[in-house]
Amino acid sequence: MSASTYRVVRSSRASRIGLAVGALLVAGLAVLPYAAGSGTLRTLISFLTLVTVAQMWNLLAGYAGLLSVGQQAYIGLGAYALWVLADEVGVHPFVAVPLAGLIVGLIALPTAGLAFRLRGGYFAIGTWVIAEVYRLVIANIQAVGGGSGVTITAASHIARATRQNVTYWLALAVAVGTIGLVYGILRSRLGLALTAIRDDETSAESLGVHVFRTKLWVYVLSSFGCGLAGAVIYLNLLRIQPDAAFSVNWTALMIFVVVIGGVGTIEGPIIGAILYFILQETLADYGSWYLILVGLVAVVITLKAPRGLWGLLTERRPVHVFPLQRHVRIDASGEIPPVSGRPRSACADE
């Protein structure tokens, strides 16, 4: 009986390169307001918030199997929470953004209690109905502007350049923060449960995974992220109208981006958002032809590459920019560990 040692490692060459490139990219994006014009910043704010909400929907649907069509509820609530905090309570609008996210997370908790009674397709429709209820309730309360909505006046008093730059930085921080959050979750014990649920819920449960609690956590976190994104979006737009803020188009966009990018991966929603913005920036002038083309792209990708663009790119050679997988390395001679004898562990997270 000889003992062998092993290590469990997570990183790869691609991930180290990815981390370096990612850090450079974020640094480049962070100094952009000093170089880029107002139009570019506005486009990038939309892009970064789209990356955020797509990442959140991916966590929800791609991992927890919760196909929500009602995440617009949390974008809308995030927008209104920002308005209430900034205009009614008097919190500085920039400080109000993270607080709005937290409030939305708190609202999501009892909402989950209601939505989680439904399963599969019923859950999808149920979440949509819940989002509509939120929209109708707000549209019927005159104190929050009713159907015509409200303007975030506290934010409009801030100098335009300052407001836009800070909004941009907030969008960047929220996007990087949510990607980091998703990455952190997926690498943790919770992520292990979540990935197991993604692959087989029944057997996850038989192996001790508390499926309900895991899903609840994910739902609340995902709603928190959408709330943050909603607050940033409307800090940029300043005018909130319930029909637009609670529009199902938000979720349609999240689904589109995640599906074309690659569901169930962190890289997918980023790739999908990039593709969507390229399409939008190059073809938006063609009116309805643009929408037809976007639809066509979605149809072709779902038929030809059901794992999305990222899945297609990494089909032959798996690349993990965000290393989630654990690899066991047998040390010393690289031998297969002997059948008997308990291995000594020397775990390293390189």
Next chain:
Amino acid sequence: MQPPVAPILELVNVSKSFGALKVVDELSVSLQSGEALGVVGPNGAGKTTMLNLISGTLRVDEGRIVFAGRDLGDCPPHIRCRIGIGRTYQIPRPFAGMTVFENVLVGATHGRGRPERASYDRCMAALERAGLEHKANELAGALTLLERKRLELARALATEPRVLLLDEIGGGLTEVEVRALIETIKSLRAEGLSIIWIEHIVHALLAVVDRLVAIDFGRKVMEGEPQAVINSPEVQDVYLGSAVP
């Protein structure tokens, strides 16, 4: 062989119906601590349903299931796993997008309420036990049937069960593979693990189990010393069919 006295698991008049079809019908079975119990019966006899009722994947309609003196009642599957009921699935259900090691890690962490790093040793031990250590880094979705069956066993063992439920783990294996499986299960039994093993490969059961229960139409047909049960006319009838009257 005289089994020890205290039953670790007891099914008392358990019934389960799917619509109008009664799949398990007032079934009473008990498993002594440290005992290996074999379950035989034709397809559709209710064997897998019985395991699903024990592991909590299905809820009983009537009767009760008692584990280590505790009435399981509405106890959900993940809690049943954590208190010591481990199971394998007849048709393996691997987490296809995770590596073999990670599959086992799910059981070792969540099945025991233990942090990840403290579970690595247990994972490696479970993989070695099931003969899968050389496949640790492969995606579970890429495994062969035999390897998937082994993964089922490794995952269940990683949860450190007190009772192990095996559902036709030998099905589809070659004779050599079955022999290896017999040795593995024998050694688990020798370590004091209580086992319920559903299997169609009768000689494998006879080589391992202390006692045999034969069920048909959700009811117990016979119970007792394995060889005697298999040779009894009732069980022969159930398995081979009787002459049409």
